[in-house]
Amino acid sequence: MTxxxxxxxxxxxxxxxxxxxxxxxxxxxxxxxxxxxxxxxxLGALVCFALFSWYPAVRAVVIAFQKYTPGSKPQWxxxxxxxxxLHDPEFGAAWRNTLAFxxxxxxxxxxxxxxxxxxxxxxRHAKAFFRVAVYLPVMIPPVVSxxxxxxxxxxxxxxxxxxxxxxxxxxxxxxxxxxxALVSLVVVATWxxxxxxxLIYLAALxxxxxxxxEAAELDGAxxxxxxxxxxxxxxxxxxxxxxxxxxxxxxxxxTEPFVITGGGPENATVTVLYLIYKYxxxxxxxxxxxxxxxxxxxxxxxxxxxxxxxxxxEGDTP
Amino acid sequence: xxxxxLISPATLARPRGRAVYWTVFTAVVVLFxxxxxxxxxxxxTGAMKSPDEVARTPPALVPHHWRLGGYTxxxxxxxxxxxxxxxxxxxxxxxxxxxxFCTAAAYALARLRPAFGKVILGGILATLMVPAQAxxxxxxxxxxxxxxxxxxxxxxxxxxxxxxxxxxxNLYLLKRFFDQLPRDVLExxxxxxxxxxRILRSVVLPMSRPVLGVVSIFALVAVWQDFLWPLMVxxxxxxxxxxxxxxxxxxxxxxxVLLAAMVIASIxxxxxxxxxxxxxxxxxxxxxxxx
Numbered sequence: 001m002t003x004x005x006x007x008x009x010x011x012x013x014x015x016x017x018x019x020x021x022x023x024x025x026x027x028x029x030x031x032x033x034x035x036x037x038x039x040x041x042x043l044g045a046l047v048c049f050a051l052f053s054w055y056p057a058v059r060a061v062v063i064a065f066q067k068y069t070p071g072s073k074p075q076w077x078x079x080x081x082x083x084x085x086l087h088d089p090e091f092g093a094a095w096r097n098t099l100a101f102x103x104x105x106x107x108x109x110x111x112x113x114x115x116x117x118x119x120x121x122x123x124r125h126a127k128a129f130f131r132v133a134v135y136l137p138v139m140i141p142p143v144v145s146x147x148x149x150x151x152x153x154x155x156x157x158x159x160x161x162x163x164x165x166x167x168x169x170x171x172x173x174x175x176x177x178x179x180x181a182l183v184s185l186v187v188v189a190t191w192x193x194x195x196x197x198x199l200i201y202l203a204a205l206x207x208x209x210x211x212x213x214e215a216a217e218l219d220g221a222x223x224x225x226x227x228x229x230x231x232x233x234x235x236x237x238x239x240x241x242x243x244x245x246x247x248x249x250x251x252x253x254x255t256e257p258f259v260i261t262g263g264g265p266e267n268a269t270v271t272v273l274y275l276i277y278k279y280x281x282x283x284x285x286x287x288x289x290x291x292x293x294x295x296x297x298x299x300x301x302x303x304x305x306x307x308x309x310x311x312x313x314e315g316d317t318p
Numbered sequence: 319x320x321x322x323x324l325i326s327p328a329t330l331a332r333p334r335g336r337a338v339y340w341t342v343f344t345a346v347v348v349l350f351x352x353x354x355x356x357x358x359x360x361x362x363t364g365a366m367k368s369p370d371e372v373a374r375t376p377p378a379l380v381p382h383h384w385r386l387g388g389y390t391x392x393x394x395x396x397x398x399x400x401x402x403x404x405x406x407x408x409x410x411x412x413x414x415x416x417x418x419f420c421t422a423a424a425y426a427l428a429r430l431r432p433a434f435g436k437v438i439l440g441g442i443l444a445t446l447m448v449p450a451q452a453x454x455x456x457x458x459x460x461x462x463x464x465x466x467x468x469x470x471x472x473x474x475x476x477x478x479x480x481x482x483x484x485x486x487x488n489l490y491l492l493k494r495f496f497d498q499l500p501r502d503v504l505e506x507x508x509x510x511x512x513x514x515x516r517i518l519r520s521v522v523l524p525m526s527r528p529v530l531g532v533v534s535i536f537a538l539v540a541v542w543q544d545f546l547w548p549l550m551v552x553x554x555x556x557x558x559x560x561x562x563x564x565x566x567x568x569x570x571x572x573x574x575v576l577l578a579a580m581v582i583a584s585i586x587x588x589x590x591x592x593x594x595x596x597x598x599x600x601x602x603x604x605x606x607x608x609x
Contacts, residue, residue: 038430045423048483053445056456121323131599133354139591141543143561144580148361157373199602210322252451255545280455289455296452304447
């Protein structure tokens with residue numbers, strides 16, 4: 001990485017003494033004043049983090065063990081929320097769908113952008129066009145993408161079936177069929193989000209030193225061998241990082257199922273976050289919603305920890 | 319750029335290499351046009367078709383008449399000006415709050431050596447491990463009844479503005495940048511007797527234009543694209559941003575009008591992207607591979 005050189009701070013000033021040390025008595029007063037000033041700068045952000053990040057995290061755990069309906073006093077409920085949620089038939093469906101969504105998104109939403117990035121890196125013309133085109137869907141609001149694809153998936157005059165008819169293929173129910181709904185949503189999510197993955201992976205590909213490919217070619221490596229022995233190992237870190245980020249993002253999928261299918265047909269696209277939303281805003285059962293949140297939190301926390309470890313260990317190497 | 323990639327320039331120079339290259343190139347151009355541009359074209363022109371025409375099969379590739387009626391109807395019927403204005407207010411406020419509070423905090427953590435600074439930074443970074451969406455319900459309850467002062471921020475833009483400040487990613491981005499600023503310049507300002515606020519305003523911020531640009535774009539895009547959080551906190555239709563309003567109104571409105579509204583809702587972010595595409599694309603590439 002080329003960044004390390006410019007990142008390294010100028011070493012000498014690590015603990016610079018005050019330019020003109022004040023007399024002994026005033027020194028302490030000055031230090032307190034300095035600290036007060038530092039905390040004045042920190043205050044706004046600290047209050048916001050405390051209110052909207054730290055406190056809700058603690059509160060999720062507390063409410064998960066309470067009977068909580070807005071307006072009345074919360075009561076301790078032991079593990080009742082968890083057992084109730086676990087016995088909800090939608091619970092299994094929601095987790096199955098979320099995991100299936102994540103897995104499919106890895107298969108489709110991950111293979112496609114990598115292949116695209118690999119090809120794009122070889123093209124020497126119209127680079128700007130490719131980058132703008134692939135990132136355009138990312139800038140379209142997710143709600144608009146979802147509504148747009150809902151229209152494409154319309155069994156009647158939707159573009160998806162029109163395309164199939166044009167190719168003389170049998171039409172599909174897309175997001176309206178129990179078997180096809182989840183895959184249809186994965187396609188939408190992939191279309192809407194892969195621009196970021198392509199651009200990040202492209203940047204990683206560009207940082208591979210050309211000499212490596214040259215040396216491999218001199219050693220007689222063909223195209224596939226060069227991909228396997230140069231491209232893949234050289235971009236392994238970015239690859240893993242993107243994979244974890246994608247898992248974390250898709251485990252929290254909400255907009256697509258909410259807008260396109262409403263969780264249907266027959267719960268085929270209910271996701272965990274959707275179920276959390278339902279518990280809180282349809283059933284008024286905030287205890288159940290928080291119990292679900294805690295479960296999601298634990299799982300995602302594990303993935304996030306993996307992600308942070310990965311980025312940290314890479315960042316620390318000099 | 320002339321860096322060597324998978325395929326050597328020598329291979330590409332050969333006639334066969336050239337033929338393969340241009341075939342692949344054309345295929346990718348067609349693929350990209352079909353996959354990414356055509357859906358957008360279909361939305362923009364769908365809004366210009368008549369209600370009959372948009373439901374016709376097989377569909378017309380080009381609208382018979384280029385009507386703008388869908389767009390004017392959407393503007394009037396769906397109260398788009400109000401929802402767009404709400405979104406602008408929410409995004410601008412979130413941007414301003416983030417810029418002021420995150421910059422100040424990042425500067426304090428990078429330069430002012432507060433006691434327990436490491437603990438605070440650790441606590442901020444720990445929130446990166448807790449995916450935001452998993453905490454929306456307790457966050458909603460907090461916003462609905464703020465601790466100590468027992469005020470509700472529901473249906474108030476503050477419900478967007480204040481939580482936006484708790485953005486560990488942007489704060490860390492700023493802090494990392496401030497860490498790398500040349501010490502000599504800052505110390506010179508200190509010796510000249512400038513206080514921290516003065517140094518931040520006149521020395522640090524002017525040197526931090528690139529990172530401030532990135533953070534600004536992230537902040538604006540995040541609010542404009544968000545759906546679940548505004549759906550929760552704005553039950554009052556008159557306060558809803560465009561994303562929530564679109565979904566709520568999509569049930570019972572004519573398709574062409576809805577399509578027009580969707581196009582209008584996308585224009586600001588797409589325009590922002592087209593204007594700043596170089597910075598955005600460079601930022602995505604550079605920022606993420608280097609952590």
